[in-house]
Amino acid sequence: METREKILQAAAEMIAEDMAAKLSVRAVAARAGVSTGSLRFHFPTQRALQDSLLARIYEDLLPGDPIRDRTLPPRERLLNCLRQVLAPLGTNEKARTAWGTIYRTFIEPEPTEPVRAAYLGHEREAERRVGHWLATLAEEGALPPGDHTRNVRFLLAVLNGLSVERALPTSESVLSAETDTLNAAVDHVFSTGPAPPAGRTRP
Incomplete structure (x- = not known):
């Protein structure tokens, strides 16, 4: 699985467990098994990660x-x-x-x-x-x-x-x-x- 997909999957699992999850860089990176630097490369800000994740969730819910x-x-x-x-x-x-x-x-x-x-x-x-x-x-x-x-x-x-x-x-x-x-x-x-x-x- 590509690093970006690993990160989004890990973040999605965290949101599924807690809709208000903060999705901190460190926590998501640890869950995905990637470095924080790698996460920052794909998602420079926490908001970029959250927005990409929510866009993916909407696409899955509303194909x-x-x-x-x-x-x-x-x-x-x-x-x-x-x-x-x-x-x-x-x-x-x-x-x-x-x-x-x-x-x-x-x-x-x-x-x-x-x-x-x-x-x-x-x-x-x-x-x-x-x-x-x-x-x-x-x-x-x-x-x-x-x-x-x-x-x-x-x-x-x-x-x-x-x-x-x-x-x-x-x-x-x-x-x-x-x-x-x-x-x-x-x-x-x-x-x-x-x-x-x-x-x-x-x-």
Whole structure:
């Protein structure tokens, strides 16, 4: 196995054991059986290692990229991307287990620097992925070019809310209500586009 893959595998094992693992250079290098210098060669900073690992985790959890499937209209592709993020959570017991883990890892403990850094790493990768979807659609002309940060945050807020709903008791079909919400979110993104440049308002 290549050194880079050994390092990523060791870091993935550490994250699987503890989602808030600090992934220090020394600890990951020891787990991978490589020198700290070798780890630094492949990942010059702790953030570079964490971001590469999270990108790999997302690729494994969400294989393929529906945003590239040009056999479907842009709106359907974005909708499929959002559905793909929610699918691994499952519903009811599986969703409760997933949210229980997130609560115990990031909400219940004191917000120490390692906990904060671990959470922000997950957040950066989620923002990168959603930003990639909107940038791809903008490149194709389906969305106007510009700063899509506002809609990235909006879509992530929708996904977070829906993932919590999957774990909570409900009197109606979760997936039916979820589909309505996702459709409304996608409609919003296509109707608003990117934020206007600083100092300017929409006509």
